[in-house]
Each structure stands twice: as structure tokens, then as C-alpha cells.
Amino acid sequence: MEEKFIIQVENLTKKFGDFTAVNDISFKVKTGEIFAFLGPNGAGKTTTIKMLTTLLTPTSGNIHINGFNSVTKQDDARRSFGIVFQDPSLDDELTAYENMEYHGVLYKIPKDTRKKRIEEMLKFVELWNRKNELVKNFSGGMKRRLEIARGLLHHPKIFFLDEPTLGLDPQTRNHIWEYIQKLNKEEGTTIFFTTHYMEEADKVSNIIAIIDGGKIITQGTAEELKVKTKTTSLEDAFISLTGKQIREEEVSGADRMRMRRRMFNRMRR
């Protein structure tokens, strides 16, 4: 049975101690839609994605992914989506193929199908001829493409992308959106993504939700948001809705590690 709304979120809240990262949000994503989830830094985007993808347990509220409750039917929900995280999540010491194989086994794809799919997906992102190279020798763009191939290996119905184009050059960014749009059109995969590049959101998405201070402040098409704020670009609409102030972000241990990792990588280069 095909669900009309593939993602349903009701009164979702996440608190860390006294701090409310996500405050009673509700929204629905239609099957087959490209849904942009925008917001300033620290607005609650990543926390929301972590809850949608079962990495964090909500403090209260309900999430249904492909009809499965994300807390009580965790594994069914997990099988329904693929994800590209904001930070790299590949094993650098493994080859591209080994990273794919690891994913395929965890998602219990039978061996023959697995081989075929890995080849198909690596060809899709144009990495098939580098399949036996260690990932640590890949460029940022190649790693991202590999993560996309990996996230799609098990044929997910929903594809989450948390700032998939961060830090990539315009060529690679275009390339990546081409893959994603193709996937959406040909396979009907629902796309849920976050980005800070407003022109990307404007160009690619069917619908946009803006989150700020843990609340969804508005939702609509890019045109609707521009009309509503009497602006001509999505960037202006975004600023008019969320204000000009630069956000202070609470830095968690994980973020600190990420920063250190980035510095470490830069030093290596």
C-alpha cells in the first residue's frame, strides 16, 4: 500500500537538558516530493533529521516513516530510507567497493542482487572504474558521490540529504543535483534535504519548510514564500523570515570533534 504522506511528523519535541532544540513541530511530506528543510545554523535541522532517521529518540511526539513509527518499528523505518550525512561517514581505510559491500550486507541485500546493485550504483555516480581504490585517496566530491551511491544501494523510498553539497565546487554541486533529480523523476524517490544554498533550494525543491528556534515558521513553495514576504529571491525571503541576526550555536562534543577532524584534514592536505 502506497502512503500518500511518506513522512508524517506530529508534535515532535527534543530537549537536551533545559535546552529545547526542536519545539513541538508537525509537518507532512508527500510521497515523491522534493522537500527542502531550511533554517539558520542551530535552528534544529540536524536534530530533526537525526530523529527522523532514528539516531535520536524524540522527547515527545510521533514520527511515521513510510507508515512505520520511528520508535516502535525502528528497523522497518530504517529500511525505508537512505541518508547522506552532513559530515563524511565513509570508512577511509576501505575501498569504495568495500564500503558499498558493508552497507549492502547490513541492509541484508542478497548476494547476487548486491553485486548487481553495487555495480549499477557505482556506475550511476561514475565511480565504477575507481571501485578498488581506498576512500582516503578520494576528493571531497568523489566521497560525496560515493555516499550518495551507498545511501541508494538498498532502494530506499526516502532519501535524506543533510547539506549534501557543502564545501563542493559548482560543477560537482550541479552534478550531484542532477543525480538526485533523476532519481526523483525515474524512481519516484522522495527527497528530503537541507542546505544553506538558497538558489539550490529554489531550483530543486517542490516545497520548502523553514525552521527557526526549533519551530517551523512557514511552509510553502518557493513562489509562495517570495509572495508572502514581498521579495524577489528565496534568499531575501529567507532573511526576511528568519531575521538578520547571526546565530550563536551551542557546540556539542561531537561538533568539537568534527571541527578538529576538519582541521586535521586540512593539515594533511
Next chain:
Amino acid sequence: MDANVIYILWKRQLIRYSRSKSRMIGSIAQPLLFLFALGLGFSSVFQQAGQGNYFQFLTPGIISMAILFTAIFTGIEIIWDRQFGFLKETLVAPVSRLEIMIGRTLGGATVASLQGIIVMIIALLVGFVPQSLLMIPVAFAFMFLIATLFAAIGTAIASRLEDMQGFQLIMNFIVMPLFFLSGALFPLAGLPQVVGIISKVDLLSYGVDGIRSALTGVSYFGFAVDFAVLGVSTAVCLAIGSYLFSKMQI
């Protein structure tokens, strides 16, 4: 339980181990230094005290040391996986946390056992004489048991740590005392009472004793006690490790 899932997690640890030559060499160099420096340095004192050949006595202890250090480290590696983002990839997959824990721990235990075996082979090459070749598989069993035990303990600790900053603390306050008070370097018989009690609490003591009695025939606790203590504590630590790991938030 899905055997394929456990297998791929295990395989990943072995691939990573086989690719990092520097780590392999680094974690063997230290035990060998202990083996040769202490083995040669104390041999005449040990002999004069009527305790026999110190190199024979020390080898099982140093095998245990190699296993202890590597096993704890493979558990701690979860922090690296978290730091390098790979843990998220594993945690969003539709597999139980217990499977992940078991696969990782067995992989780490295998790597640690291999390190122990390498030390053993080097010791054999330079003159260590086992009492009987038939008992070597028994020594292997003890080696794998302590490898699993300490890999599970490493995982349990790592689940509670945010970053690698705590690593030095663990080395100084857990790993080193476990090693020095285990009877790896000196006989447990006739120790001052306090040290004697601590060494009985130290789980590594039973591993050293098991390996030593399999290889040299000298035993302090006896096989049955060694095996029972290690078997039970490994099961308990696996359970605790799985629980803490399942509570780990990204």
C-alpha cells in the same frame, strides 16, 4: 542474530588491521621490548631465587600484555568511528545493536589474538619451549577469551567517552594496573596481602595463569578456576558493553 552482519563487521576489523602495518608493528614492538629487557635483565635474579627460567615464566605474561593492549584499543576505536562519522552509517542500518557489538568485539578479539600469536611465535623462535605442543590450542583458547573480554571492556568504556582525551586516563588507570598486577611479570604466590588481593580481582591474572599453565605447566589458580572466572566475566562484560553501546547517542 544474522551471521552475515556479524561477519562483515568482523571482516572490516581484519581488513583495517591488515592495512595498517605501522599499528601492527607498533603494538608488537612494546611487548617485545618488555620480553627482552625484562627477560634478560631479571633472569639471573629469578634463577638465584630458585624460581627457574625467567624467560619461560615471562613469555605467557607478555603474550597476555600484547592481547590486553590491542583488545582494549580495538574497543576504544569506536570513538574514532564516531569521530570519523562511520558509526552513524552503522547505527542507521536496520540491524540490532547487539549484532553490531558482537561483530565488532569478535573482530577486535581476533586482531588482538593475532598480535598475541605473533608474540608467541617470536618467543618460540628465540628459545621459548612449551611443555607440550598438544596444550598450545588450550593456550589459544585462553588468549581468545581474554581478547574478547578486554575488547568488550574497551567498547563499554568507549561508549561513555566523548572523545580521545580520556584515552590517556584509561591507559594509566585501567590498562597499566591490569597488566602490572596480573602476575604477568612476577609469581602471585607469596605476595604481600594487599597486592595478592588486588591481583585476585584483576581479571587478567586468570588469563595469564591459564596461558602460563597451558604453555609451561605452572599454575596458580588451576585451569577450572581460570576458565570459569574468564567465561563468566566475558559474558557479563559483553552484556554490559552491549547495553552501554545501545545507549550511545550520536
